[in-house]
Amino acid sequence: MLFDQRxxxxxxxxxxxxxxxxxxSPLGEIEDAAASVEQRESPARGWVSVxxxxxxxxxxxxxxxxxxYKQASRRSVADDREDP
Numbered sequence: 443m444l445f446d447q448r449x450x451x452x453x454x455x456x457x458x459x460x461x462x463x464x465x466x467s468p469l470g471e472i473e474d475a476a477a478s479v480e481q482r483e484s485p486a487r488g489w490v491s492v493x494x495x496x497x498x499x500x501x502x503x504x505x506x507x508x509x510x511y512k513q514a515s516r517r518s519v520a521d522d523r524e525d526p
Contacts (some may be wrong), residue, residue, distance in 0.1 A: 451510060452496075461507060
């Protein structure tokens with residue numbers, strides 16, 4: 443899923459959503475809000491995998507994707523203001 447050429451996340455079928463963490467978001471805060479979030483194999487890259495096998499997992503994935511959308515849209519507006 444892309445917004446203004448920024449990846450918000452992607453799905454692996456209907457099993458797992460991979461979502462990049464918003465910049466500056468410590469994983470601990472995300473885990474507190476989303477119990478089904480798991481660190482990916484490459485934690486240095488800042489991605490989490492969310493299991494979609496429960497209603498709570500789906501809600502957690504949507505919340506993370508929504509946060510990424512909000513951040514990307516704020517950046518897009520800021521980028522537009524900087525263009526002459």
